[in-house]
Amino acid sequence: MAEALRNMQGESDKAAQSMTHETPFEEFWKLFKRDRLAMVGLGVLVLLLFMAVAGKALTEWWVVFDPAAVNLVDKFKSPFSQASALVPADVRPLAGIYLLGTDELGRDVFARMLQGSFVSLSIGFVAVGISVFIGILLGGLAGYYGNLRLGIMTVDTLIMRFTDVMLSFPTFFLILTAVALLPPSIYNIMIIIGITSWMGTTRFVRAEFLALREQDFVVAARAMGLPERRIIFLHMVPNAIAPVLVSATIGVASAILTESALSFLGFGVQPPFATWGNILSDGKGFIFDAPWLFFIPGIAILVVVLAFNLVGEGMREALNPKLRRR
Amino acid sequence: MWPYILRNLLQRLVLLFIVSVIAHGVVHLAPGEPTEVDPSNPRMKPEDIVKIRKAFHLDEPLHLQYAYWMRDLFSGELKSFKDSQPVLPKIWDRFLNSLPLFILATIIIWTLSFPTGIHAAVRRGSVYDRSTTFIAYTLISVPGFFLSYLAILWVVSVLGVPVIGMRTFGMEDALPLFRGMDRLWHLVVPSLMTALGGIAVLSRYVRSQMLEVIGQDYVRTARAKGLPEDQVIYRHALRNALLPFVTMFGFLLPGLIGGSVIFEQIFAWPGLGRLGYDAILSRDFPVILTINFIAAALTLAGTFMSDLLYAAVDPRIRLH
Numbered sequence: 001m002a003e004a005l006r007n008m009q010g011e012s013d014k015a016a017q018s019m020t021h022e023t024p025f026e027e028f029w030k031l032f033k034r035d036r037l038a039m040v041g042l043g044v045l046v047l048l049l050f051m052a053v054a055g056k057a058l059t060e061w062w063v064v065f066d067p068a069a070v071n072l073v074d075k076f077k078s079p080f081s082q083a084s085a086l087v088p089a090d091v092r093p094l095a096g097i098y099l100l101g102t103d104e105l106g107r108d109v110f111a112r113m114l115q116g117s118f119v120s121l122s123i124g125f126v127a128v129g130i131s132v133f134i135g136i137l138l139g140g141l142a143g144y145y146g147n148l149r150l151g152i153m154t155v156d157t158l159i160m161r162f163t164d165v166m167l168s169f170p171t172f173f174l175i176l177t178a179v180a181l182l183p184p185s186i187y188n189i190m191i192i193i194g195i196t197s198w199m200g201t202t203r204f205v206r207a208e209f210l211a212l213r214e215q216d217f218v219v220a221a222r223a224m225g226l227p228e229r230r231i232i233f234l235h236m237v238p239n240a241i242a243p244v245l246v247s248a249t250i251g252v253a254s255a256i257l258t259e260s261a262l263s264f265l266g267f268g269v270q271p272p273f274a275t276w277g278n279i280l281s282d283g284k285g286f287i288f289d290a291p292w293l294f295f296i297p298g299i300a301i302l303v304v305v306l307a308f309n310l311v312g313e314g315m316r317e318a319l320n321p322k323l324r325r326r
Numbered sequence: 327m328w329p330y331i332l333r334n335l336l337q338r339l340v341l342l343f344i345v346s347v348i349a350h351g352v353v354h355l356a357p358g359e360p361t362e363v364d365p366s367n368p369r370m371k372p373e374d375i376v377k378i379r380k381a382f383h384l385d386e387p388l389h390l391q392y393a394y395w396m397r398d399l400f401s402g403e404l405k406s407f408k409d410s411q412p413v414l415p416k417i418w419d420r421f422l423n424s425l426p427l428f429i430l431a432t433i434i435i436w437t438l439s440f441p442t443g444i445h446a447a448v449r450r451g452s453v454y455d456r457s458t459t460f461i462a463y464t465l466i467s468v469p470g471f472f473l474s475y476l477a478i479l480w481v482v483s484v485l486g487v488p489v490i491g492m493r494t495f496g497m498e499d500a501l502p503l504f505r506g507m508d509r510l511w512h513l514v515v516p517s518l519m520t521a522l523g524g525i526a527v528l529s530r531y532v533r534s535q536m537l538e539v540i541g542q543d544y545v546r547t548a549r550a551k552g553l554p555e556d557q558v559i560y561r562h563a564l565r566n567a568l569l570p571f572v573t574m575f576g577f578l579l580p581g582l583i584g585g586s587v588i589f590e591q592i593f594a595w596p597g598l599g600r601l602g603y604d605a606i607l608s609r610d611f612p613v614i615l616t617i618n619f620i621a622a623a624l625t626l627a628g629t630f631m632s633d634l635l636y637a638a639v640d641p642r643i644r645l646h
Contacts, residue, residue, distance in 0.1 A: 037463075161341065165341055165344050165345050167625070168342070168345050168626055169345060169348075169349070169621075169625075170621035170622070170625070173618060174352075174618070176602075176603070177618070180606045181352075181353065181357070181609070182356055183357060257467075260471075261469065261470065261471070264469075264471045264588065264591075265587070265588070280472065284471070284475060287475060287479070294475070298468075301467075301469055302464070302468045302469070302472070305466075305467035305468075306464060306467035309463050
């Protein structure tokens with residue numbers, strides 16, 4: 001009896017412990033798992049990441065699928081069709097079958113999509129990386145050193161007015177102008193998308209920093225005489241990062257869409273790089289003769305962007321303190 | 327109130343000035359000049375290029391070029407590099423073309439988003455809510471031109487409605503009634519396609535705003551008083567949920583230019599977005615800069631209006 005009681009006691013202690021010692025991440029994960037759409041999205045993203053890495057490996061380092069091989073005998077082959085016998089052995093697709101068909105130059109669409117998945121994803125990640133970096137830097141400066149005076153205005157006023165200036169630009173038109181005037185290069189596109197989309201992050205981070213600056217743990221850290229660099233990067237940034245991650249996830253989605261829109265207008269990533277955006281915009285001319293050239297990249301973009309958006313929204317919901325308390 | 331308005335206006339003018347300086351810098355410092363649009367033209371000699379650069383003030387320092395641009399813009403003398411037409415009338419014509427598209431799209435967005443969003447919020451977690459959520463995300467995630475191409479294919483083959491341009495070629499002599507109907511048919515598909523993304527975003531926003539308000543204490547009180555559910559939702563909850571949307575009217579204005587490039591390109595609609603696109607292609611700096619300037623001015627005017635509107639509708643806010 002006493003044994004059983006002690007056991008029960010132990011159980012309830014353990015339960016109490018797990019209630020109180022749940023890390024923020026575990027709590028987040030529990031809420032996130034409930035959202036089935038977001039979980040499906042996460043699955044798609046994991047698959048995509050794998051595909052992108054495999055795509056990079058298989059099309060560049062160990063060429064199984066050659067996205068640049070032109071086989072004019074095999075142009076406009078529909079998906080799952082056999083390669084012609086005239087195609088030389090070194091550029092034949094795996095098992096002699098074009099999984100997703102070929103385009104107007106007889107290039108293997110599957111190989112191009114594989115290569116494109118890496119390029120499209122890296123455009124999304126690099127652009128968002130740049131915008132998050134600028135956003136945290138400026139938002140952190142405005143939030144932490146906001147009261148510092150520089151001549152006639154405070155740091156906060158300076159940075160936030162600059163953010164207002166950037167918000168007044170018609171973003172897509174600005175991106176279009178810059179991309180069109182600069183020499184065509186995939187890096188320019190990444191950088192331009194990045195430096196025109198940091199404003200939201202700056203505002204989040206500034207608001208979080210303003211709130212965090214007054215909190216006890218920051219005051220305590222300051223009282224302990226920690227260097228400011230340490231307070232900012234080890235104590236404050238991790239606490240302000242949640243809304244940034246949400247907007248970054250959704251930002252990757254919109255960067256991929258922006259790239260495809262630029263490709264449609266003819267200012268996208270130039271050959272020899274294949275991205276899903278330029279496969280789609282090249283495919284639009286063959287919508288009747290070779291519909292797979294249009295539908296495969298279109299649906300691929302839709303699924304991936306949708307997955308990013310769903311995961312982003314799922315994260316936003318799971319991080320929402322109002323839902324947490326319930 | 328008045329000091330606030332004046333100060334705010336002044337601040338916005340300063341912002342507009344900085345925006346125009348940055349835009350001017352970006353356009354002029356980027357490599358690629360109007361003289362280089364057609365480098366393979368054998369009749370273009372170095373002395374011609376010098377002449378062109380001189381005529382367009384491209385050989386002057388940047389701040390002088392900026393001054394020339396501003397002077398010409400405000401005296402109405404600004405001429406396009408491409409065809410020497412005055413820029414402002416050119417933009418005004420295209421603006422008038424874009425306007426019906428913009429107005430119809432806005433009407434579609436606002437009339438469809440509200441019922442969808444409210445209904446989804448009231449029946450949170452129902453099949454309706456989950457399916458509209460999913461559809462909204464799909465519409466946000468699909469590349470605009472992909473969906474538009476599918477719509478064009480479908481509309482042309484099933485309904486036989488014209489979808490390209492603003493009017494059918496050769497209908498200039500038809501009766502005004504038929505011409506009007508022709509214009510309307512041409513308007514339907516482009517404005518619907520432009521609106522889809524907006525419907526998705528706005529209906530999500532309406533939903534979350536309604537959910538927020540429905541959870542408030544005064545809504546519970548209204549229910550506890552025994553009011554009928556309809557009255558609770560539409561009288562007590564909706565009126566409070568509407569507040570932020572009043573301000574969104576202000577944010578609509580810039581959509582006139584920025585969002586329309588792709589759709590005007592797809593539907594061959596001779597509007598502002600396409601004018602900007604063509605200007606970018608031909609390095610027509612005055613047109614690019616002026617469109618950008620007007621867009622920034624509209625954005626600033628929009629946020630200014632939304633601030634004022636907010637103060638006008640919400641008695642809790644005092645401007646000072």
